[in-house]
Structures are given as structure tokens and as C-alpha cells.
Amino acid sequence: MMELVDMTALACTEKIRKGEISAMEALEAVLSRIRAREDALHAFLTLDEEGARRQAEAIQKKIKSGELTGPLVGVPFAVKDNICTKGIRTTAGSRILENFVPAYDATAMENLRKAGAVLIGKTNMDEFAMGNTSETSFAGAVRNPWQEDRSAGGSSGGSAAAVAAGECFAALGSDTGGSVRQPASHCGVVGLKPTYGTVSRYGLIAYASSMDQIGPITKDVRDCAAVYDAIASHDPKDATSNTRKRDALSYAEGVEGLRVGIPSEFLSESLQPEIAQAVRTAADQLKAAGATVEEFDLGLCNAALPAYYTIACAEASSNLERYDGMKYGLRASGESLSEVYRQTRSQGFGAEVRRRILLGTFALSEGFYEQYYLKALKLRRLVRDNYDRAFGRFDVILGPVAPETAPRLGGQTEDPVRAYLADIYTVAANLTGYPAISVPFGRDGQGLPVGIQLSAAAFREDLLFRAGLVLEENHKVVEHYGK
């Protein structure tokens, strides 16, 4: 029989709502799985067992009294450590915030609390979400639950690994260039980057504000839709939060008549052949379910990535100015005020964060601004225009999430740029603001999960859920959780 922790979030809450199990039993099941696997995985930076037990008790009372009835009541979940949690340490994977305890909850976090979910802890991640292997955390790397010598992907590697291993039923990540979708793909779970502005960024520690977006990491598409529904809200505390009403989550409608496009450039020779094959098989399944599928030339695929890195690093260099050792976080000692600034930042930031701050500062500095930053913003418009044209012809774009399945830990070369190339398929959704989902689609010859990416026009998450549901039907990897 399937263990409770290997069930989906919705199946778990169904049991809680029917009174078959209590919220506390669900929590204890998860904590016992954490005891069994966490030493090896290192998916969490902070666990709050006592706080979680208090929440579970309080929520159970509200379920009994009928005060809480939603689809996520009592479900134990985890949150990436760059999302502020009141009274619980929030480090963003950085030494500079090692002892930072927020005095408030992020809005997405608050929304999940209102839905009755139980926070169990904060997940490991690349420092300030800068990376795609979850190795740059000040506390050390996350390990992939499928094969522990492999990366869980990144930067939300801890959230993806925790969900895949049954250490929680669902988790939040953040996605600036693929940081929800790519680790979800590497760990065999579902990850959504919602439309920019649908989930409030209030309380999310900023990396690149024009592209950052909080998103769910879950065991299947229905769970994903449920968490998305719970966290998406208009928030006056986030100036870019959207007022546009979201489409109803009508994933029961299927994909009959759905127009699916595959950019020919996505199936290039540098793509792992098994992933290219998975994309073709996915196309066949959508066709069999009534969709039309066509290959087309998207264009500009190689220019998007350098534009993304220029913009992300420029915004990061500005956003990370706040870590000066004055009001919160690490403060190093120094003879003068400016030496305190420099010492704090030089000791507090890791190598990759320093590199990105330097590149961003360079791209914004006098004499280089037009050639780099402004150029990137112009390319951003061209990329967006290309996607707008594509979404005139197609409802959904189908492709890979990453060029390869999970890489070995410690396999990074000396060249920082090589690692950036793994983001080639994911950054466009952040440059355009459009939503994209990563859905597990079987495994490669080495037994590692393969993910498929679906993207759609702004506010059309409903199309992603509909198509994603068709794909996952025959390719669930859920049964392998926990080995």
C-alpha cells in the first residue's frame, strides 16, 4: 500500500477533511520521512517541528468547527528560504542573512496560512537564487532524491527535492530564470512559474524584480493548480501585483482543438536525445487527445540568454545594495563606514553572487550602459514580440525544460558561463512575463526524471493545467517517491 507521504497534497487533505486522519498525523508522517532522508538530502535549511505541531493542532480545531474547509487544509508544506516567514529564520542561502528573522510573512506565505496549510520549514537554495544546481548555498548543496550524487537542480532545489522525497506535500519556490521549473524537472515533480504579477512578491527577497515570481512545486498538476489558486492574489503591497482577474481553473476541459507549437530551435543537437524524444512523445499524446501540433521557427533563441543574464545581474546589483550591514544581517567590523560596507559585503556574499553583482554593476556603469543594459532591454522587447506572434498562432508552446537531466554534483567547470547555458529554455518566460509549467515525463536511460515545459500567453495558466494533465496521465513518476 502507498504510504501517506507519497500521496498528493489533495489526496492527503481529502483524508483530513473526511476525518480519516488528523492534520497532526499527516505532519508526523512527513516528519518521520524527514528523519529518514534529510541527512542525505539536505533539502532544508530550517525545520520548525514545534511550530508545525502548534499549527496542526490549531488547524484541526478549525476543521472540526467548520471554519476551515478549503482544498489545502492541514497539508504540511515547505517554503524556499528567500520567502519571508514571520519569526522563522530566512537566509536566502546566504551567510549575509544567516541570522535574519523576519518580523512579517510574505503575502504568498500569508495566503497559504489562511488556506490552512501547515508550514514545516524553509528549504535550501542557491545563494540569493543565483544558480541552477543548488550548490551555492552557504550551507552546502541539496542532493537529488533519485540519485544522491546528482544535483536537485536550482535555485529552488530544496523545495523540489523535499516534494519529490515526500518530506512535504507541496512547496513554494521562486523563479527568475527557471528556478522553479528546472529543479522540478530534475526531481520528477511539477513546477509552475505563474504570469508576472499574479503572485505577490511582497516578502520575497529580491533578485531581479522585473522577472522574479513565486510559484508552486507539487507532486502533480492538480496539486499545482490548487496551490497556485491559494497563493495568487492582488496585493497593494506589491506595485507590480496584477488586478486582472484570473481565469477559472478549468482543467477538466481537456485539449480538444488546442493549438500546440514546438519551436524547431528547441530540438537542436545540443539537447539530450532522450529529452528530444520525450518532447516528440508528448506532442503525440497531445495530438491523440485532440490537439493540433506544429513545428515552427521561434527565432532569437540564442540572444535571449545573454539578454537575460545582463538584465538579471543589473537588477541584482541594484537590489543587493541593501546588504550594507546597517539595519539587518551580517555586520563586519571596519575602521570607517565605507570599510564596514565593503567588509560586510565581501565576507557575506559568496563567489557567484559577487560575480553577478560585478557584471551587473559593469553593465549599468558609465560608458557601458548602452552597449549592455540598454541593448538587453531592446532584445527583451524583440523576444517578447516573437512570443506574442507565436501566441497568435498557438495556444501552448511545447518544449524541453533543460538541455540535460540532473548533472552530477561538483561537476561545474571553472567557467561560470558554461553553467548559464542550462537556462536556455526557461529564461524566455521570465523575460516576457508569461506563465510556464514543468511537468514530469518519464525518465532517461540513467533513471533520472525528464521534464516537459509548456508555456502560454499571459494569464493563461488554465491552458497549462489542461495540457499538463494530459501529459502526466501516462507518465506519473509519483509512485517512485521515497524508493
Added chain:
Amino acid sequence: MEQVITDEILERVSRLAALDIGETEKETVRRDLGRMVSYVGAMEQVDTSDVPPLYQVLAEEEASENVLREDEVRPFENVAELLESAPERRGEFVAVPATFDRG
């Protein structure tokens, strides 16, 4: 065009970013930054004349429907905890190193 990261550029950028680069790591940093700059420099291969920059996605369409609200004072309910984050405090104030040298 390959952009060379000179000593002068490295010094200026690290000063603007308030990051110290030690003598021992200087060459590594110069090499890494050089690789990153030449990688993003590939952008020049795409013609963008007459293309206006895109600063913010999904904001342009909504510029016509600006969302305004009253500018009300709403006190933060958790000031004590907020102050606890400060590395150094004196009473209700955040203590910082002297901003000016006492001459």
C-alpha cells in the same frame, strides 16, 4: 568586439559595488568577469536599431489603468521584532558607525 577588463575597469566596478577584491583573487575575478562580459557581448549580433527598450513586462498595457490608493499612515504592528534584526541598537534606534570622521 572583445571587451578587455582592465585594472581600471575592475577597480571602478568593485568600488561602485562596494566589494573588496583581494590581490590573490584579482586574476580569477578578472578572468570570470571577462568571460561573462564577452558572453553577454554576443547581444551585439542582433540588430536593435529602432527597437525601444522594454523596462517592465505587462506594465505597458496597464499604464492606462493606474491603480491608485489613499496615502494613509498604517503603523507596522511589530516594531520591536523588526528592531531586533539590527546588528546594533541603542534604545529604539539602529546604531551605525559614524558617517563622518571626527576631525
